[in-house]
Amino acid sequence: MPQRFLILGVLLYIAWRLLRGLFREKIAAEAKKQQTTKVAGSDVQDVLVEDPVCHTLIPKHQAIRLRQDGTTYYFCSDKCCDTFIGKQGEET
Ligand SMILES: [Zn+2]
Incomplete structure (x- = not known):
């Protein structure tokens, strides 16, 4: 066969x-x-950093950085970064 x-x-x-x-x-x-x-x-x-606007903890490498007067701020989103910059503008 x-x-x-x-x-x-x-x-x-x-x-x-x-x-x-x-x-x-x-x-x-x-x-x-x-x-x-x-x-x-x-x-x-990785280190967790706190968003000063909404107080969310974000991994440092994912955060949006903003250097201001020698201090680095970390944000969860561009929106929070913009809010932070806006607030600073209002104060001064
Ligand atoms: Zn935020």
Whole structure:
């Protein structure tokens, strides 16, 4: 029965292709995992800073910085930064 062998061969080939695909995905997933753990590690080291306008705590690297009179202020958004600058303008 040569036809049966042919079908078996095709099935084996498909199975091998699928396994190889799964293996590749696994490697890719693990590589991604390592990358995300690296990012998470730097997040742990990152310092939380307080927004002086809405008093939200934001990771320093994500915050919007404003240097004024030698002091650096950190904001959660441009909106808060603008509000802060606006308030300062009103006071002086
Ligand atoms: Zn804010």
